[in-house]
Amino acid sequence: QMQLVESGGGVVQPGGSLRLSCGASGFRFRSYGIHWVRQAPGKGLDWVAFIWHDGDKKSYPDSVKGRFNITRDNSANTVFLQMSRLKAEDTAVYYCAKASGMSNGYMDVWGKGTTVTVSS
Amino acid sequence: EFVLTQSPGTLSLSPGERATLSCRASQTISSNFLAWYQQKPGQAPRLLIYGASRRASGIPDRFSGSGSGTHFTLTISRLEPDDFAVYYCQQYGNSPEWTFGQGTKVEV
Numbered sequence: 765q766m767q768l769v770e771s772g773g774g775v776v777q778p779g780g781s782l783r784l785s786c787g788a789s790g791f792r793f794r795s796y797g798i799h800w801v802r803q804a805p806g807k808g809l810d811w812v813a814f815i816w817h818d819g820d821k822k823s824y825p826d827s828v829k830g831r832f833n834i835t836r837d838n839s840a841n842t843v844f845l846q847m848s849r850l851k852a853e854d855t856a857v858y859y860c861a862k863a864s865g866m867s868n869g870y871m872d873v874w875g876k877g878t879t880v881t882v883s884s
Numbered sequence: 885e886f887v888l889t890q891s892p893g894t895l896s897l898s899p900g901e902r903a904t905l906s907c908r909a910s911q912t913i914s915s916n917f918l919a920w921y922q923q924k925p926g927q928a929p930r931l932l933i934y935g936a937s938r939r940a941s942g943i944p945d946r947f948s949g950s951g952s953g954t955h956f957t958l959t960i961s962r963l964e965p966d967d968f969a970v971y972y973c974q975q976y977g978n979s980p981e982w983t984f985g986q987g988t989k990v991e992v
Binding site for chain 1: 917974979982983
């Protein structure tokens with residue numbers, strides 16, 4: 765059974781940093797891209813990062829570019845999201861999601877999410 | 885900037901009724917790479933439809949997707965109590981940029 769489990773969320777002050785992890789099981793991890801998607805309280809879904817299957821390419825929306833860094837360790841079936849210079853508007857539930865392909869595709873498996881709160 | 889606009893914002897229906905949800909794109913979606921997701925309160929989204937009209941594994945056939953180009957539709961033929969949720973469309977044809985619509989809430 766394909767599964768993703770996020771961890772690392774918590775409360776952080778504005779301007780601080782946090783590192784999220786996403787552990788995968790039940791599928792050939794190194795063959796698929798992985799997304800991070802967030803959802804602010806009471807709001808819709810917001811894509812924040814994507815990493816290609818081999819980790820060679822990454823993509824971000826302008827809202828987080830230069831502050832967030834996505835990486836992966838295919839030997840450990842894990843993707844990371846390093847978040848820095850955090851703002852109040854980064855407060856959200858962060859989900860990782862498996863892409864259906866190596867470099868693109870729909871999001872066919874989702875984790876349950878981890879909550880990030882940016883507050884002083 | 886690629887924008888997906890969903891309508892209506894809220895759809896008030898009863899069990900057994902038909903639900904029709906719209907998703908309009910600001911640009912043509914390449915290869916009809918359009919997906920639909922269902923999200924219930926406190927849960928992660930779940931994939932329903934991909935490629936505009938292909939049902940994901942385990943999705944009942946009362947869910948169907950249609951459309952092409954810039955206009956797409958999700959139809960729930962006969963609403964069941966478990967179908968009351970928020971539905972999002974998402975495009976993946978404009979890689980490396982992925983975009984969600986703002987969501988449509990289907991309520992009783």
